[in-house]
Amino acid sequence: MSDGVIFALLFATYVVMLGNTAGGPTGKELFSLERAAGETALLLLSSTTFGFAAVALAAADRSRVLLWLVVTVALGLGFLYLEFGEFSGMIAQGAGPDRSGFLSGFFTLVGTHGLHVSIGVLWIFVMIGQVLIKGLTRPVASRLARLGLFWHFLDIIWVAIFSVVYLPGVL
Amino acid sequence: MDASGLPVERSITPYLIGLGLAVVLTAISFGLAATGALPRSTTLIVIAVAAVIQVLVHLRFFLHISFSTTPRENLIALAFAALLICIMLGGSFWIMFDLYHRMMA
Numbered sequence: 001m002s003d004g005v006i007f008a009l010l011f012a013t014y015v016v017m018l019g020n021t022a023g024g025p026t027g028k029e030l031f032s033l034e035r036a037a038g039e040t041a042l043l044l045l046s047s048t049t050f051g052f053a054a055v056a057l058a059a060a061d062r063s064r065v066l067l068w069l070v071v072t073v074a075l076g077l078g079f080l081y082l083e084f085g086e087f088s089g090m091i092a093q094g095a096g097p098d099r100s101g102f103l104s105g106f107f108t109l110v111g112t113h114g115l116h117v118s119i120g121v122l123w124i125f126v127m128i129g130q131v132l133i134k135g136l137t138r139p140v141a142s143r144l145a146r147l148g149l150f151w152h153f154l155d156i157i158w159v160a161i162f163s164v165v166y167l168p169g170v171l
Numbered sequence: 172m173d174a175s176g177l178p179v180e181r182s183i184t185p186y187l188i189g190l191g192l193a194v195v196l197t198a199i200s201f202g203l204a205a206t207g208a209l210p211r212s213t214t215l216i217v218i219a220v221a222a223v224i225q226v227l228v229h230l231r232f233f234l235h236i237s238f239s240t241t242p243r244e245n246l247i248a249l250a251f252a253a254l255l256i257c258i259m260l261g262g263s264f265w266i267m268f269d270l271y272h273r274m275m276a
Contacts, residue, residue, distance in 0.1 A: 001252040004256065005252065005255055005256060005259065008256040008260055009259055009260075009263070011260070012259070012260050015264070016263065016264070016267045016268075033201065033205055036201075037201050040197055040201075044190065044194070045190075047229070047233055048186050048187075048190045048233075051180070051183065051185075051189075051233060052183055052186065054179075054180055055181060055182065055186070058179045149234065152229060152233040153234075155229060155233070159222055159225045159229065160222060160226070162197075162200070163200060163218050163219065164222075166204075167203075167204040167218050168215060168218070170204055170205075171204060171207070171215070
């Protein structure tokens with residue numbers, strides 16, 4: 001809930017800053033619809049495969065839990081790879097967060113989401129380790145359920161990001 | 172519901188339904204943005220509506236929140252977060268755009 005409030009305010013900041021490009025590049029010149037679609041697909045699929053892991057957890061099927069967690073983490077890493085490529089490409093062409101208010105807002109909002117996904121990926125790795133070492137004990141199952149809340153929440157934030165940042169940006 | 176107080180889903184069906192609906196809604200938004208088939212303002216409205224529906228789809232099919240099975244206090248907490256977000260978003264936009272308007276006038 002509190003995380004939702006943080007993102008809501010970062011969205012507000014971004015929208016307020018939208019017009020303040022200081023003569024620098026706008027979203028229309030910077031955003032790639034193909035890359036945003038790729039990021040969207042990876043994150044949506046990873047949310048679904050985490051769901052499959054949760055179903056395997058309910059069935060106490062340890063190897064399937066591990067399989068789906070590994071798939072989820074791979075999709076998460078793919079998302080981060082695309083996003084890092086996008087950020088470094090923008091910074092390389094002089095459109096870093098220091099270029100304009102609009103880009104500061106963009107990097108703060110999308111970067112905070114990327115940071116959350118990075119922490120989520122780390123958390124999934126930790127849980128893979130716990131499932132391997134401790135098995136599906138009750139505390140491990142409870143932690144996995146909480147990790148699931150976090151991971152699905154991040155996909156909801158991403159829906160808002162592509163609907164507020166990327167799609168209106170390229171129009 | 173298990174000891175952790177979180178809902179337990181035993182079937183993959185809701186996830187597949189959620190995935191299907193999310194793909195359709197995402198495709199509508201990206202398709203309109205890519206082709207520019209509709210006027211800009213109409214496209215923005217369609218994207219906004221699709222986003223709200225998609226968030227509800229995610230809440231329902233991925234986080235299993237529903238009015239019948241989710242405990243009352245969890246729904247109240249969710250509604251309270253939504254209220255806070257509306258106050259802070261609405262307040263920020265009101266103040267900032269009013270300021271912008273006065274500075275440009």
